[in-house]
Amino acid sequence: MRINYPGTIRIIRLPCTGKVDVIHILRAFEKGADGVYVVGCLEGECRFSNGNLRAKKRIEQAQQILDAIGIGGERAQMYNLSSADGPRFAEYAVEMTEKIKKLGPNPLKKAKEKMAA
Amino acid sequence: MSTKTPSKLEKILSAGHMAVTSECGPPRGSDSEDITKKAEMIKNHVDAINITDNQTSVTRLCSLASCIHLKKMGVEPTLQMVTRDRNRIALQSDILGAASFDIYNILCLSGDHQNFGDCPQGQNVFDIDSIQLIQTVRQMRDEGKFLGGDDINRPPQMFVGAAANPFADPFEIRVPRLAKKIAAGVEFIQTQCIYNLEKFELWMKQACDRGLHEKVYILAGVTPFKSAGMAKYMKNRVPGMDVPDDVVKRMSGVPKENQAEEGINICVETIQRLKEVEGVKGFHIMAIEWEDKVPEIVERTGLYPRPDIS
Amino acid sequence: MIVAEKKPVEEIIDYVKDFKKLLIAGCNECVTVCEAGGKKEVGILASALRMYFLNEGKKVEIDEVTLERQCDHEYLEEIRDRIDKYDAVLSLACGVGVQFMAEKYFSTPVFPGVNTCFLGAAEERGVWSERCQACGQCILGETAGICPISRCAKRLLNGPCGGSTKGKCEINKDLDCAWQLIIDRLKELNRLDDYEKIMPIKDWSTERAGGPRKVVREDVRL
Numbered sequence: 001m002r003i004n005y006p007g008t009i010r011i012i013r014l015p016c017t018g019k020v021d022v023i024h025i026l027r028a029f030e031k032g033a034d035g036v037y038v039v040g041c042l043e044g045e046c047r048f049s050n051g052n053l054r055a056k057k058r059i060e061q062a063q064q065i066l067d068a069i070g071i072g073g074e075r076a077q078m079y080n081l082s083s084a085d086g087p088r089f090a091e092y093a094v095e096m097t098e099k100i101k102k103l104g105p106n107p108l109k110k111a112k113e114k115m116a117a
Numbered sequence: 118m119s120t121k122t123p124s125k126l127e128k129i130l131s132a133g134h135m136a137v138t139s140e141c142g143p144p145r146g147s148d149s150e151d152i153t154k155k156a157e158m159i160k161n162h163v164d165a166i167n168i169t170d171n172q173t174s175v176t177r178l179c180s181l182a183s184c185i186h187l188k189k190m191g192v193e194p195t196l197q198m199v200t201r202d203r204n205r206i207a208l209q210s211d212i213l214g215a216a217s218f219d220i221y222n223i224l225c226l227s228g229d230h231q232n233f234g235d236c237p238q239g240q241n242v243f244d245i246d247s248i249q250l251i252q253t254v255r256q257m258r259d260e261g262k263f264l265g266g267d268d269i270n271r272p273p274q275m276f277v278g279a280a281a282n283p284f285a286d287p288f289e290i291r292v293p294r295l296a297k298k299i300a301a302g303v304e305f306i307q308t309q310c311i312y313n314l315e316k317f318e319l320w321m322k323q324a325c326d327r328g329l330h331e332k333v334y335i336l337a338g339v340t341p342f343k344s345a346g347m348a349k350y351m352k353n354r355v356p357g358m359d360v361p362d363d364v365v366k367r368m369s370g371v372p373k374e375n376q377a378e379e380g381i382n383i384c385v386e387t388i389q390r391l392k393e394v395e396g397v398k399g400f401h402i403m404a405i406e407w408e409d410k411v412p413e414i415v416e417r418t419g420l421y422p423r424p425d426i427s
Numbered sequence: 428m429i430v431a432e433k434k435p436v437e438e439i440i441d442y443v444k445d446f447k448k449l450l451i452a453g454c455n456e457c458v459t460v461c462e463a464g465g466k467k468e469v470g471i472l473a474s475a476l477r478m479y480f481l482n483e484g485k486k487v488e489i490d491e492v493t494l495e496r497q498c499d500h501e502y503l504e505e506i507r508d509r510i511d512k513y514d515a516v517l518s519l520a521c522g523v524g525v526q527f528m529a530e531k532y533f534s535t536p537v538f539p540g541v542n543t544c545f546l547g548a549a550e551e552r553g554v555w556s557e558r559c560q561a562c563g564q565c566i567l568g569e570t571a572g573i574c575p576i577s578r579c580a581k582r583l584l585n586g587p588c589g590g591s592t593k594g595k596c597e598i599n600k601d602l603d604c605a606w607q608l609i610i611d612r613l614k615e616l617n618r619l620d621d622y623e624k625i626m627p628i629k630d631w632s633t634e635r636a637g638g639p640r641k642v643v644r645e646d647v648r649l
Contacts, residue, residue, distance in 0.1 A: 023467065026474040065471070068436035069479035111481045201581070205628070227588050230580050232598040241581065248585040249628045264628065282589030287610055290587075293623050297585060301625055309589060356590035356597035 001086050005093035017041075018051025025062040025076055032109055035100035036062075037077040039092065045082070052080060075103060121304075122258070124221035124276035125193045125426060126165040129399075130305065130334045134424045135392065136399030138195065138307065138336060139411050140167035143178035149186045152178070155408045156192050162415040163402070164423055165193040165222055167307070171202065174234025181211055185218050195278065196220050199228025204244040205253070205264055212257060216273030224278040224307065225250040248301045251279055255302035277302060281335075282309035283320035284359035292323040299332045306333055307401040310340040310351070312383075313359040314390060321396050330396030337391045340403045341410060342380035345369035381410060381417075388418040428457040428548075429521040430555040431464060431541040436475055439517065442538040446487065446514040449476070451540070452506070452528065453493035454520035461555055463541045464519030466493040472519070472540060497524025503531050510535055546577075563633025563640065569626065571612035578605035584626035 014020065017040035028036045038059060040052030056078045063073030077099075079092045120127045129136050139159050144151035156166055166187055170180040184194035196215050198208065212223070227247040231239050245253065254277050256262055261272040279298050283291050295306070311317045317337070324330055342348045345368040352360035364383065371379045384402075391397050400420070404411050415421045443449055451469050459465030473491045480487040490513070495502040497520035510516075515536040518525040522543040529537040545557040560577040566584075567574055576582045580598045587606030590597025594607045613619045631637065 023470050030474055030478055065436055065475045069475050070482050108481050111484055114484055227581055230598045243581045245628050246583040246585050285589045286591045286593055287607055290610055290622055297623050356592055
């Protein structure tokens with residue numbers, strides 16, 4: 001399968017999405033990411049029983065914080081798919097990329113430029 | 118039995134008559150006529166009228182002032198007092214205030230949690246509980262002493278009552294709890310509204326087996342249903358209330374326009390059956406915002422006329 | 428332990444929005460265990476605030492520190508050498524730690540980052556519930572090891588009230604009736620007869636009612 005997905009995405013591999021914490025998501029935005037999405041296994045199919053469910057709740061927490069500080073919670077999102085489902089992986093990558101493009105760049109980038117000027 | 122207070126209610130019970138009491142909820146405002154009108158409807162059919170103390174934690178005109186209005190019209194009041202809103206200073210002070218108007222009956226309660234009322238964000242007090250309030254009134258009356266130990270000039274003369282709920286959980290301690298209230302010094306009991314007669318009779322039997330019925334006057338509580346809706350509400354929404362399915366069914370089984378009448382019928386039948394139960398010394402009829410029906414209930418159950426004892 | 432909950436970020440922002448140099452101070456004790464004010468929460472809050480200020484175009488320096496405890500002099504002293512660098516401290520310790528910090532660094536504004544809730548136990552992961560109100564006169568010996576002061580909504584010493592239904596409290600169906608628990612345990616201990624002992628009127632002077640409290644132990648003083 002030679003499926004293409006947008007080159008704007010930087011993949012960070014994890015043993016399980018259960019490893020993701022709120023701070024990881026926030027740091028990504030702090031460093032300038034325009035959006036962060038976590039792709040976990042299908043619900044009910046976590047190898048460690050509920051790693052992906054934990055990730056989901058942590059994304060929700062991060063979304064709340066992002067809303068509160070004016071970055072926007074919709075820039076963080078959780079997806080679930082089977083590890084064998086390459087086409088869907090690409091589909092989600094496109095979907096997320098389009099969504100972030102619509103939202104525009106991370107507002108912190110502009111803020112940083114202003115600050116430097 | 119000899120009486121310890123000038124209470125008419127105590128005299129009636131002590132003379133061996135079945136007592137009849139009722140209750141009125143004070144208004145959410147300051148119009149005293151709201152109370153006197155209700156009392157006027159029932160005063161010839163009952164021996165004493167309870168005035169509730171901010172029942173269900175909804176702010177109302179105070180029980181003490183309402184009792185004074187009753188007293189002024191020649192009706193015997195029973196001051197309900199909850200420990201939710203007052204500390205021991207305020208409780209004792211209000212007891213003296215009531216005594217200064219010669220109010221001779223008091224019902225000691227802990228009170229519904231404020232969570233149910235119009236001030237759920239308020240603080241509660243619960244400095245003492247209902248059982249300790251019974252002890253407090255008895256100490257003030259019998260020893261003539263404040264909780265702090267000082268003497269009271271002209272101590273209160275109050276016939277001391279409390280509530281009992283035979284239907285709350287756990288059932289196994291419901292009779293021991295009654296015993297505890299008796300040990301604390303309670304002299305009369307008004308029970309929670311009775312719809313589950315079997316359960317009430319079982320509780321009463323267990324109380325009699327322990328001889329408790331000889332140590333306290335138990336008035337069985339009844340409340341007529343106005344509608345099937347009210348029966349369902351009481352069953353599902355009111356904590357500690359036991360309304361059996363067949364009672365709800367009976368209420369919903371009659372057409373809407375006849376439901377009120379059916380509610381009165383159930384109430385009358387309940388009183389008639391409970392009159393025969395050992396240990397039941399009278400009835401407490403709580404006709405919630407339906408005081409005008411009390412005379413009918415009293416008359417239909419043969420409890421009228423009321424004994425003339427002053 | 429002392430159980431606390433994180434304050435909403437909006438509320439915290441409102442406290443600190445006008446400062447230029449902030450220290451966020453966590454505590455390694457209770458608030459770490461209940462995941463409200465430990466190192467991890469300090470990191471999250473610091474990151475969130477940095478982004479907030481940057482986005483607002485404000486230059487604010489935010490440092491992070493997590494002390495062993497904020498209720499003891501020796502650990503609070505660890506930041507004495509740099510406290511003057513900061514315009515304000517955001518303490519994620521319980522109310523005790525926040526106050527001790529404020530007392531110690533008298534001229535530095537100190538703000539709370541958590542709501543201190545109660546003295547409780549971790550019932551299960553992510554669930555904490557109240558067990559003690561620190562009334563200063565423990566009666567657990569008489570109540571089968573279950574505290575009616577902290578666990579009965581009316582703190583009845585002679586309960587249960589008439590609202591106890593199927594083992595639950597009248598104010599909330601998810602809340603156990605403390606007196607049901609007491610009775611169950613008295614039974615288990617073959618002490619149900621004790622139920623009929625009347626608990627006397629409580630002396631609340633050792634509780635909040637008696638004014639702020641103090642314990643002085645001459646044997647352990649220096």
